[in-house]
Amino acid sequence: MIKLQKVHAHCDIPCKIYDPAIPQIAALSVVRLLDLIHELELDNEKEHLAEFTRLVNEKETQAKLVKEEIRIIWGDYFKGPQIEKFPEIHHLTHTIMMTASKCKQSLDRRNGINLVDEVNQFTEIFWATKEVETHKVIAPYPPSLEIIRPLLQSD
Secondary structure (H helix, E strand, O other): OOOOOOOOOOOOOOOOOOOOHHHHHHHHHHHHHHHHHHHOOHHHHHHHHHHHHHHHHHHHHHHHHHHHHHHHHHHHHOOHHHHHHOOOHHHHHHHHHHHHHHHHHOOOHHHHHHHHHHHHHHHHHHHHHOOOOEEEEEOOOOOOOEEEEEOOOOO
16 A cells, blocks of 8 residues: 655654663774774784674674764754753764764774763763763773763662
């Protein structure tokens, strides 16, 4: 009756479920994948070429996921009142997009660390707009970097 093309959606309706945890995990994954790439012994390229290729591909996938999730939260969640209170969100979002692109373009771990830091800043602002306190914790998995988490009632 109706032919549908492939459809992707998040929240074009007011579901009110947004959480920057997904881009945080993706940013941490970028750093972890960079670490794994640098641990490869590339002196025997043929032996490790397939693993190297998979790691690079996944690093790019995770960097793209950061961009998609941040764009969705920025575009769908941040409205006038939040933007008025945190006008720097536009510049920060653009910076995250550029840093995620750098992560896709290179193997420099510093870009990955910057991406985690920027996503943490975004996360802090996001939770502040909801008047939810945050705290810093060390992620319990490699690369064991500091992340911002909401302070939940059970914490």
